[in-house]
Amino acid sequence: MNNSLQLLDFFVIRERLAEHCSSKIAKELAMELEPLTNGVDIKTALDETVEALHSWQQEIEQPLSGTRDIREACSKSRKEIVLTHDELWDIYVTIGAYKRMYQFFTTKYMNYPLLSLWIQDMPRHDGLERRFERIFDKKGNLMDSATPKLQNLRSTISKTKDRIKNDIQEILHNPDNQKYFQEALVTQRNNRYVIPVKQEYRYAFEGLIHDRSSTGATLYIEPMRLVNLNNDLQEAMMAEEEEVRRIYKDLSLAVRKESNSLMDACECVSHVEFVYGKAALALKMKANPAELSGGREVKLLNARHPLIPPNAVVPTTIILGKDYKILLITGSNTGGKTVAMKTLGLLSLMNQAGLCIPADSGSILPIFNNIYADIGDEQSIEASLSTFSAHMTQVVSILKAAGPKDLVLLDELGSGTDPEEGSALAVAILEYFRKRGPLMMVSTHYNELKNYAYHTEGIENGHVEFDERTLRPTYRLHIGVAGSSHAFSIAARLGLPREVVDYAKQQREGAANSDMEQVLSDLNEQLRRNQERERKLKKELEEARRTRTYVEREKKKINDRRKQILTKAQEEAQNMKQSIRVESEQIIKQLKNQFSENDKDKRQQAITNARKQVSGVNVPDIEFEKREPVKPEELKEGQTVFVTSLNATGTVRAIQGKRIQVEVNGLTANVKVADLALASREEVNNLRRKQEAVQPKPRKRAGGSAVERQKHATTELNVIGQTVDEANQNVGHFVDQAIMAGISPVRIVHGKGTGALRAGIHQYLKTLPHISRFEIAGYDEGGAGATIVYLK
Known part of the structure; x- marks a missing residue:
């Protein structure tokens, strides 16, 4: 398959993938990427890519930052080589990056289960990280506090430098010395502090000469009074260097002890970074994961060749493997036949490498054991043209190897030799492949092959569209109809003299299959008009x-x-x-x-x-939409219903025969089943939110709002055992409360007895102007022992 990887530009895809990987090791994994053939492995690789794609799309911060290539440093530590500052710092930074990735996937395991598996068992290096924290600051500098000895040495160095600078300032500012100096500045030579002195005063100024200027006019002299201080400084600096080397040696030994686990963690993290690179490439290409076919079906929907610029590529839909195994593509040169074949081959390779493909969602691809290609490059997508013998050599090798689970791509089959012999040979090759059973996509200009495809089961014609009006290809692939090569039209567009083209057409009209060319041209024009409509x-x-x-x-x-x-x-x-x-x-x-x-x-x-x-104050009624009534047998406690008589939503609290006890706005009312209707989903949700939001509030004193009065009102009054005057007084107060609360109907329980109390109450109710009507309660509500009062 390696030759096909080259022909189909899979190596270029690997380079594009490497550009989107965040670390050096991930880039190496990208450059080593190969298509897989095991279905489980391919499915896992694709699912991992989809998880990383979701992370890029949904997460504000990605778990990718700071990893360095620590493989060489770990290898050197195993050989007991002392690591440099940069190598140790890289390990420290990388351990921190591993820790951040571990924390990310630990908290988001449910969102990214496959990627989390790579991280959850990754070795931890908290102890080594803490040791590094005591040595380096956040900028990578070796801290003075790394060891007590280093702190003392650096303190000595700082104090000695201050003494040297003070002494030099005294020398420079001494009036007696001004004539000696070329300029009043301090510099260093051989790591020792010196003063630039004029050449003519070399013997007048005591000190050690360390250097001479390029012109010879200046000597860099170390004053004698600074020699001992410079010696002390050099001694302290050498001791500091030795202490730093010892610190790095200890750290290198600590790294050596954990080098194996560091390499294991490096492998896990690099794989995740590589997967995120695949997802980043998918975003760049606007790609989607293909579905893996359980059989041999190919369905690429609006597929785009990933190496053609987005503003120039023409989407192509390719169907293969279900109703036919071989797709024969015809059409004009430079019309897109080769690009269509390369699109199928390259996208199949990408899919089996766990990459998303630039095609619409719902595209389907099978798993091929091998993909064979013999593609000449007339469009300069690859290298150069091939001779007939080279083509045949390649086709012969494919004939011997291709099986039912392979994909074969052949460009310009039978070309490069005598047309009659070439077409006959091409038909024979196709028939051989048809019996062997691989899926194939073949391009040709031979009419004999088109006719063979029309009359042979398992082979389908297709063509790349050519616009006769503009004399240019549209690069659209149409399956089901063969196409013409449009050689005359293309030659005329390229500047061939009209008389030459007309003479060629006259010669063509005498050919045996000239009628077929005209039929194909008419069919394609009709297809174009139908597609336009x-x-x-x-x-x-x-x-x-x-x-x-x-x-x-x-x-x-x-x-x-x-x-x-x-x-x-x-x-x-x-x-x-x-x-x-x-x-x-x-x-x-x-x-x-x-x-x-x-x-x-x-x-x-x-x-x-x-x-x-x-x-006389009337409230206008609002005509709401008709509601579906509640079926009595389906009614249950706790159900949310709409009470039409109260024009409000409530909750069923009790079912007492035909009378239903409903709680509305914190008030319990007895209503008939006929007064209930089904509540909408929105009303149910609103009531639930309202009930959840209710908090106990301190009771206000009497004389509050009407809403507050409604909360303390009741719908039933019991006057059994009272005299008529007492009962009427209580009934009047009860009715007044109900009126102010806007409650209707209400029930007055007076008992049956002799009927005198009931009669007295009824007589009194007739005198009240706010009473719409009243009636003896139903059998299930107390019968003659209670009265239902309806208020205006």
């Missing part, structure tokens, strides 16, 4: 779908807004009515206090008139 219809259909979606979305917005406005208006009106009722009851109470007992009739008349005025 199909594209227009698809565009119009898509536009209609978008318009319909937009209209439906806007309609929903309008309806929701209308419902919100109407609901809010009704709520405001209802609150206003309740407020008016509250205020009216306060006025009535004041009227009661103002009138004397002797003016009872006048007082009652004023109260009745005030109540009638309040009753």
Whole structure:
């Protein structure tokens, strides 16, 4: 398969992959990448790539940073070679990067299970990392505190340098010495502090000469008074160097002890970095993972050759292996036949190497044992043209090796020799391959091969499109119809004289298969027109779908807004009515206090008139959409329902025959099954959120809002055992509370007895203006022992 890797540009893909890998070792893995043939291994490699792809798309920070190539350093430590500062620092930085990757995949194991498997068993090096932390600072410098001895030595060096600088400043600023100096500065020669002195004063200024300027006018002299200090400095610096070497030696021994586990961790992390490189390449190519075919089906949807610039590549759909095993492609030169074959071959190699392919989601590829290719390069995608003998040599070797689980790509089969002999040979080769059973994609210009494909089972014609109007190829592949070579059209476009082209056409008309060329040309033109119409219809259909979606979305917005406005208006009106009722009851109470007992009739008349005025306040009804009624047999406790009589959502608390106890806004009401309807999902969710958000609040004093009064109102009054006057007084107060809370209906339990109490209460209810109607309760609600009162 190695020759096919070269022909199909797989090596170039490896180079592109290496560019997207973050570490040196990952780049090496990319350059060593080979297609796999084991289905399980391919599936695992693809799934790993998909996990890394999701990480690139979803995570803000990726687990890739800071790893260095520590293999050589580990190898040197095994040989007990003292590692350099840079080598030790690389190991320290890399251990930190391993730790960050371990923490990332430990916390996100469920999101990236396959990649986490590489990291979860990775050796840890916390002890070695802590040892490095005591030696190096965050910038990689060897800290003074690495050892007590190093700290003392560096302190001595610093103090000695300060003494030397002080002495030099005294020498430089001494007026008697000014004439000796070329310039008043301090420099170093041979790691010793010196002063530039003029040549003519070499004997006048005591000291040791260390260097001379290029012109000879300046001598660099170490003053005698600094010799001992410079000696002390050199001694301290040598001791420091020795101590640093000892520290590095100890660290190298520590690395040596853990070199094997460091190499194991390096292998695990490098693999993950390599997988992230594959995912980064997929993002660059806008690629997707292909589905692995359980059989031999090839379905590449809008596949693109990854090495052709995105603004120039034409997507190609290739179907093969299900209804036919061999796809014969015809069409004009430079029309895209070779690119189509290379696209199939290269994408198959990429898929089996665990790479995503530049094709639409839903593309399917089988697993090939081998991919054989004999592709000449007339489009300069590869090298140069091949001779007939070279082609035949390659085809013969493929004939001997190809089997049912292989893919064979042959470009210009039978070309390079006599057309009649070449076409006959090509037909024979195709027939041999057809019996052997590999999947094939073959390009040709021979009409005999087109005719053979039309009449042979398992072979399908296809062609690359050529636009007769522009005389240029469109590079689109069409399966099901053979194509013409369009040699005359291309020759004319390239500048061949018209008379030469016309004469060639006359000669062609006398050929035996000239009619077939015309038929193919007509078929292709008809196919082009049909496809153009199909594209227009698809565009119009898509536009209609978008318009319909937009209209439906806007309609929903309008309806929701209308419902919100109407609901809010009704709520405001209802609150206003309740407020008016509250205020009216306060006025009535004041009227009661103002009138004397002797003016009872006048007082009652004023109260009745005030109540009638309040009753005249009407709240407009809102027509909501029809709701689906609740089936009694499906009703259950805890169910969320819509109470039509209260125009509110509530929760079923108890089922008592035909009467249902429902909790609405913290208040329990008894309603009939007919008053219940199914609540929408949105209403159910809203009620749940409202119940979860409710927190206990301190009770406010009386005289609060209507909503607060509603919380403390009840829907039932029991007056059994009371006199008629006592009962009526309690009933009046009970009805007033229900009116202010906006509750209806309510129940008055008076018992059966002689019926006198019931009659007295009914007579009193008739005098109350806010009573819409009242009736004896149903059998399941107390029968003649209770009265249901409906308020306006």
